[in-house]
Amino acid sequence: MRQECILQPTLLKIYSDYIFPRCLTDWNDGVNIGGQLIHSLHFVDDTTLCGKSIVEMAKLVRRVENESLFGLTINIVDKNGSSKK
Numbered sequence: 176m177r178q179e180c181i182l183q184p185t186l187l188k189i190y191s192d193y194i195f196p197r198c199l200t201d202w203n204d205g206v207n208i209g210g211q212l213i214h215s216l217h218f219v220d221d222t223t224l225c226g227k228s229i230v231e232m233a234k235l236v237r238r239v240e241n242e243s244l245f246g247l248t249i250n251i252v253d254k255n256g257s258s259k260k
Contacts, residue, residue, distance in 0.1 A: 184219065191222065198238040204231045 195215065205214035206225045214235065216223040224239070226232040236251070 191217065194239065194242045194244075195222075197242045198235070202235070202238070204235070 199214060202214060203212070204226060205212045206227060207213075213225050215225060224232060224235050226235055
């Protein structure tokens, strides 16, 4: 779907609302900020997954990939800002 499509934000929201509750069931890892456990941040059409370690992040990414029904593409950005697919 092209980013200019007027349905894109709505469809992405529906898709995210379907995937993330399933991925995060029984997930107790993440980053503690102000007493709140944060495992993902959502803004418009971007989602950032949060974890304390590379191993924790890899497990969370695998969960998201396993729940993806329609070929969700995950872009991984390393600490230098380089993007990998």
